[in-house]
Amino acid sequence: MADDPSLEAQLIRCAAAGNTGAFSQLVRKYRPQVVRTAYGIVGSAMEADDVAQEAFIKAWSNLPDFRQQSGFSTWLYRITVNAAIDAVRRRRPEAPLDDALPGERVAPEEEALRRERQRDVRGAIQELPPAARAALVLREYEQLTYREIAAVLDIPIGTVMSRLSYARQLLKERLTTHDR
Amino acid sequence: MDHPGEVQLQRYVDAELDEEAEERVRSHLRACVACRAWTEQQICLREMVRATIPDQGEFASEGEFWLRISGRLSPRRSPRWPLLPLLPPVLLAALGSVLQVAFAVVVGLFALSAVGLLPAPADIVAGSIPDVLGHPWLEDTIYAWLGWPAAEVVQAAALRWQAMGAGAQHGILLGTAVMGIVAALGAVAVLDLTWALCWPGAARRETEGGN
Numbered sequence: 270m271a272d273d274p275s276l277e278a279q280l281i282r283c284a285a286a287g288n289t290g291a292f293s294q295l296v297r298k299y300r301p302q303v304v305r306t307a308y309g310i311v312g313s314a315m316e317a318d319d320v321a322q323e324a325f326i327k328a329w330s331n332l333p334d335f336r337q338q339s340g341f342s343t344w345l346y347r348i349t350v351n352a353a354i355d356a357v358r359r360r361r362p363e364a365p366l367d368d369a370l371p372g373e374r375v376a377p378e379e380e381a382l383r384r385e386r387q388r389d390v391r392g393a394i395q396e397l398p399p400a401a402r403a404a405l406v407l408r409e410y411e412q413l414t415y416r417e418i419a420a421v422l423d424i425p426i427g428t429v430m431s432r433l434s435y436a437r438q439l440l441k442e443r444l445t446t447h448d449r
Numbered sequence: 450m451d452h453p454g455e456v457q458l459q460r461y462v463d464a465e466l467d468e469e470a471e472e473r474v475r476s477h478l479r480a481c482v483a484c485r486a487w488t489e490q491q492i493c494l495r496e497m498v499r500a501t502i503p504d505q506g507e508f509a510s511e512g513e514f515w516l517r518i519s520g521r522l523s524p525r526r527s528p529r530w531p532l533l534p535l536l537p538p539v540l541l542a543a544l545g546s547v548l549q550v551a552f553a554v555v556v557g558l559f560a561l562s563a564v565g566l567l568p569a570p571a572d573i574v575a576g577s578i579p580d581v582l583g584h585p586w587l588e589d590t591i592y593a594w595l596g597w598p599a600a601e602v603v604q605a606a607a608l609r610w611q612a613m614g615a616g617a618q619h620g621i622l623l624g625t626a627v628m629g630i631v632a633a634l635g636a637v638a639v640l641d642l643t644w645a646l647c648w649p650g651a652a653r654r655e656t657e658g659g660n
Binding site: 286287289292293296297300301304305308309314317318321322325326329330333383386387390391394405408409410414415430433434437440441444 | 455456459460463465490491494495497498499500501502503505507508509511514515517518519521522523524525
């Protein structure tokens with residue numbers, strides 16, 4: 270689907286009226302960012318798929334009430350973040366996160382070190398409080414601006430900055446501890 | 450040397466400063482080793498986080514994803530006013546209120562006529578007998594079919610009304626008004642009771658089905 274706002278608005282109207290074909294096009298366009306965001310917050314590909322499904326099903330149910338005042342992607346990010354944070358809160362403490370990276374094979378030493386580093390960073394991100402984690406994921410995974418993050422999380426820009434600062438500070442401390 | 454605050458540096462790293470502020474921070478960084486080190490550390494941290502962005506291949510394929518959710522999309526229902534199932538009791542309650550007001554007005558009018566502030570209803574009826582019973586439509590239809598002359602009907606009715614006396618006239622008028630209103634209130638009560646027995650189940654099913 271091309272990035273044509275009028276076409277997207279038309280698809281949203283059709284989907285709101287019950288057209289699943291139009292909704293499937295919206296899913297196709299937004300699935301990558303939804304699963305990526307969910308993954309950043311829940312830390313597991315399988316769980317991220319589940320969260321993304323829940324987010325799209327919620328979006329389908331609430332589309333008739335969507336007024337297009339906020340952008341569709343902002344609205345969808347908000348649903349995704351809320352669903353992901355709910356999933357994290359519901360999760361049993363022993364639920365495992367993705368440890369091995371898919372497609373991993375015997376790699377040269379440098380590659381192995383890089384992957385180990387990624388695992389450490391992923392683990393450190395998952396240790397962040399959910400609200401700070403959501404702000405960090407929206408900033409670094411989705412590269413949203415402070416204003417966009419504020420709209421998604423429905424918080425003031427000042428709070429976005431303090432959550433990002435807090436998340437980065439914690440991340441730095443945890444990665445420094447891992448390095449020791 | 451005036452160092453920019455951490456918030457300012459964070460906004461610089463995130464490219465959230467306006468052009469002028471960004472230039473100010475950039476020139477400060479050229480001169481300040483400590484701030485430059487802090488900024489580089491933040492950029493390094495950012496790159497480490499971004500390096501963990503998953504590849505789309507880690508997730509379910511597009512087709513599989515759609516297959517999983519398409520079966521769970523509930524069909525849309527046609528938009529409908531949400532209070533529609535509750536409309537019958539609301540309308541009946543409104544009608545009942547109107548009838549009660551009418552009852553109070555009738556009693557009030559009779560009370561005012563009794564103390565002489567309004568013309569007596571019996572006189573109003575006596576004055577309107579020629580207009581009502583002598584109406585051309587009655588003359589052309591009912592009287593013509595029965596073979597009655599209209600003038601005689603009007604005269605007979607006026608005489609009968611006068612012969613009754615004031616007490617009977619008021620009794621008939623008040624009794625007719627009160628009985629009419631009470632009968633209408635009774636009909637409202639029966640309809641309301643019928644709704645209470647039959648409709649709520651259907652209305653509940655309707656509401657539950659809509660969610």
